[in-house]
Amino acid sequence: MFNQKKLSLAWGNPPSRDRNQNLAYTLRITVGLVWAILLLAPFLFHDVRALEVAARICIFIVLVASYDLLIGITGIVSFAHTLFFACGAYGAAIGLKLYGGSWSAYSLGSLAGMLLAVTIAAVIGLLSLRVKAIFFAMITLAVASLALVMVSQFSAYTGGEDGLTYKTPALFKTATKLLENENGSTVKVFGTKLNGKLAAYYFLSFSCLLIFALTVRLVATPLGSVLKAIRENDTRAEAIGYRVVRYRSLIFCLSAASAAVAGSIYAVWLKYTGPETVLSFTIMIDILLMVVIGGMGTIWGSVPGVLLLVLAQYYLRDLMEIAAEKTTGIPLLPELLSPERWLLWLGIGFILVVYFFPKGLAGAMLASGEKR
């Protein structure tokens, strides 16, 4: 019994009934398996596109988990998450652009970006987390749009719409050989070259795994319980003696910092930073879709949510192209099935998920053990 309690403190409250407990463990094992596949991805899949997809999944898991801290755990609806993501990415990008591809430039830029993100979050939080949820959502939307304008206005530093391309630290260059054989060429393991690209991928995936684990752990701490209490009934939490605005601001800052770190990691992987990849409103909607599909307030749900959506983004189009070719001749159907219309089907699927799985995939698996 004691052991069980200890376990629950470390990894979230286990659901009460047996069946639910099994489902919850299944979810956690599945998430573990996904991470294992992500970590082994360079050796499992050999094409470049698969590695891009895997990297995107890692980054978005961190983004979505940190967003879930806000929307799912604390009940704050913010539309400024891409702003913090962009702070980290642009911080790293500008550092690398100005001072060349060195580690000090990268870490300094990332740190500056993270500090900027936390400062913005603190200011927004302290100024406006007192107002009603919908007004807060609109304020964050306003600040995010302002950031988009600023990026295009200060194009001397940010590259405007075109974005920035820059050199990464020498270790991450594709030409770098991690291990050489006697001929002087890169050693291959299971058909994968041990080059700088691999180092960059492992830097990315291990950092993401670390942040994800920290986020999961954070929810199980007493702080996590306070945040959930605020979500359920903020007046009561205040009455018990927790300063709601302070806690909300704190988690807003933590989430911003996490998003900023994800941004700087993504910047060094992509070797490019622009509004389309880190700041656009489309990415914000993607994050929202992923949180909802995965299951709000579960953190674990970020993994299936991101996995489904990113795979859909990359591979649904291929499927639809085949379907569109098969249906040529039938009126309207090829139009509806053309690969550019994948968002239509995603939107419909999203509405259905909100109807039938209001708690998302992970939420449905963790259901009834822990009342939302």
Add this chain to the structure above:
Amino acid sequence: MTERSSKRVFSPHQAFKYAYHTIGRLPGGVFWLPVALGGISFLLISQPATWLTLTIAGLAMGLMIFLMASGLSLVFGLMDVLNFGHSAFISFGAFIAASILSWHAGWLQADSVLLNGAALFLALLGAVSFACIAGWFFETVIIKPVYKDHLRQILITMGALIVCEQLILVVWGGIPLTVPRPAFLQGSVLLGQVPIEVYRLFALLMGLVIYAGLYWLFNATRAGLLVRAGVENREMVEALGYRIDRLFLAVFIGGSALAALGGAIWAGYETMISPALGTEMMTLVFIVVIIGGPGSIQGTLLGALLVGLTGNYLGYLAPKMALATNMLLMLSVLLWRPNGLKPVAS
């Protein structure tokens, strides 16, 4: 004593407080804001002709935005429903009106005002009637299952907005659409020495007529009374035996129709529309509703006029700021009055 009184005169904070209370006590209160805005910008611009052009453009834009936003405001105020899909009606209205106008291109170029007007009337009618049907469908299928659940409303209506935008892409394609204007609304008239575009005057007139109609509806009819009562206290209206859900459906359909009408007039004003119209308008319309205070028609008008006027004035005075204007306006209003300028007491 003397020290205190001198302090009151010279402290800027006290002076601001004094001015604030004076404004607050004026009959009309915050409704002087657009006038004050016009006055200040008149001093800044200092060219009467330019100022007049900008003001009329701002008022016309404001009234069009008012048409688009009024439905959203009422829906939010009456049923606490956050409809992010509202702007889908704006773009459907715009695209349907544009299509009908281009089918009747012959009528539009004809020399008779009657034919011109008929084509325009058909276009507006088409947009409005489509929006009525779509509004009914939207309310029953999308909104009804998620009453009283804000987060799911935001999510589901956002999904619906994505679907609607994609449907527009399927039907009308991704290329921006040129919208023809009827011949009698082309060109401009001279107001004193200042040329004013006729279409702007038309938009202004339409907006005023519809605002007057809404004002009459809400202040002189039983249905309007019920809606106002419902915004203030929904349970009470239900307890008195009125079917609030039917009332809400009616308001939703009416609001969608107004949005489509606003979109249709907007299409003619812009003369070039793209499928991204819905997303662009979504933030604008929400800003207006929030500035004005959800649920209040006068507040929405006020917010819309402020947005229209500042957009035009700042676009002239500081073009670089133009994109961020609305956001800054909303931020400053919310920091001043967190519930909007003219909140409904509840």
